[in-house]
Amino acid sequence: xxxxxxxxxxxxxxxxxxxxxxxxxxxxxxxxxxxxxxxxxxxxxxxxxxxxxxxxxxxxxxxxxxxxxxxxxxxxxxxxxxxxxxxxxxxxxxxxxxxxxxxxxxxxxxxxxxxxxxxxxxxxxxxxxxxxxxxxxxxxxxxxxxxxxxxxxxxxxxxxxxxxxxxxxxxxxxxxxxxxxxxxxxxxxxxxxxxxxxxxxxxxxxxxxxxxxxxxxxxxxxxxxxxxxxxxxxxxxxxxxxxxxxxxxxxxxxxxxxxxxxxxxxxxxxxx
Numbered sequence: 001x002x003x004x005x006x007x008x009x010x011x012x013x014x015x016x017x018x019x020x021x022x023x024x025x026x027x028x029x030x031x032x033x034x035x036x037x038x039x040x041x042x043x044x045x046x047x048x049x050x051x052x053x054x055x056x057x058x059x060x061x062x063x064x065x066x067x068x069x070x071x072x073x074x075x076x077x078x079x080x081x082x083x084x085x086x087x088x089x090x091x092x093x094x095x096x097x098x099x100x101x102x103x104x105x106x107x108x109x110x111x112x113x114x115x116x117x118x119x120x121x122x123x124x125x126x127x128x129x130x131x132x133x134x135x136x137x138x139x140x141x142x143x144x145x146x147x148x149x150x151x152x153x154x155x156x157x158x159x160x161x162x163x164x165x166x167x168x169x170x171x172x173x174x175x176x177x178x179x180x181x182x183x184x185x186x187x188x189x190x191x192x193x194x195x196x197x198x199x200x201x202x203x204x205x206x207x208x209x210x211x212x213x214x215x216x217x218x219x220x221x222x223x224x225x226x227x228x229x230x231x232x233x234x235x236x237x238x239x240x241x242x243x244x245x246x247x248x249x250x251x252x253x254x255x256x257x258x259x260x261x262x263x264x265x266x267x268x269x270x271x272x
Contacts (some may be wrong), residue, residue: 006039012140022104025150030133030140031097035059039087046081048099049106049117051156053133055126057093058231061085067185067246068120069228070095075129075160076120077110089234096133100153109154113161115171120178124163132156169212172198176208177220184224185248191217221248226262229255233271240267 010032020026028048035057052070059070061082070076070093087093100106110117123129136152139145167174176198183189194217195205209217225247232243244255259267 005036007033007035009033012137014140014144016144020101020103024103024146025105025109025153026101026103026146027098027136027140027149027153028101029099030137031095031099032137033093033095033097035087035093037087037090037092039093041085043081043083044085045078047102049102049110050078051098051100052076052078053096053126053129055094055096055130057091058088059085059093059095060088066183068182070120071122073123073126074120075123077114077118080118088228088231096130096137098133098136098153098156109157113157114164115175120181121160121164123160124166129156129159129163132159170208172200173208173212176205177213180221180224184221184228185246187248187250189221189248222258223262225249226255226258229259229267230263230270233267236271243267 012030014026014028017028018026053075054070054072056072058072061068061070061078062084063080063082068076068078068082069088107117132152132155136149136156139149139152164174169177176194179197180189180194191202191205195202198205205217209215209220213220215223229243229247229249232238232247233240238246240255241252244250244252247255249255249258256266259265259270263270
């Protein structure tokens with residue numbers, strides 16, 4: 001794809017794309033992508049399971065009422081279609097991505113290894129993960145041997161799992177944190193709704209956060225929202241009221257009060 005005002009992308013597709021049987025892991029394409037500030041695209045994705053390795057910049061995708069944030073140094077597996085996606089802030093979003101056929105074997109393998117067929121991992125060692133993406137790209141530009149590509153992909157998954165497994169926090173807490181990272185913009189999130197989602201008591205939820213995150217669920221959630229609001233202030237066309245609404249705050253006044261408390265200045269002054 002030629003470079004435009006908003007993005008530059010290089011796609012490599014399988015020369016003989018087929019719909020694989022349930023017993024076969026199969027790639028559909030590889031992507032080197034750079035979105036520039038101001039880039040925004042409409043609905044897409046969903047047909048394939050897309051694996052994003054975010055190298056630089058920050059992006060966001062909206063899926064219904066949910067927002068998924070792409071941070072530098074993270075790897076996201078997203079099998080669902082998104083409504084819109086765009087760059088957050090004034091830095092280009094650079095990423096590498098794989099597209100796999102989303103058949104029953106893919107779902108089985110990823111759910112067995114990660115507990116779900118979608119996840120967003122904060123990586124400890126990005127170059128090790130990037131090396132597997134690059135190895136897959138090299139094979140995609142060469143013989144495109146299905147068995148070798150499947151083997152490289154499984155090696156990538158094992159690398160991702162090893163980096164996740166090194167996290168000393170309990171698996172339940174990691175799932176809760178992933179859930180909050182992806183849904184923090186929902187103004188209806190409360191201790192009660194989070195506890196209900198994971199079938200635990202509020203006391204258990206608070207104890208997990210106190211022991212392993214050293215804060216409360218409410219403070220952690222507010223931190224996610226404030227960090228996103230801080231990034232969005234780099235977009236001059238967004239009012240503070242709009243940013244408050246899109247980051248899950250009930251009012252712009254509440255956002256301003258918490259923002260000043262954390263960053264020492266109100267949002268408009270921070271923007272200037």
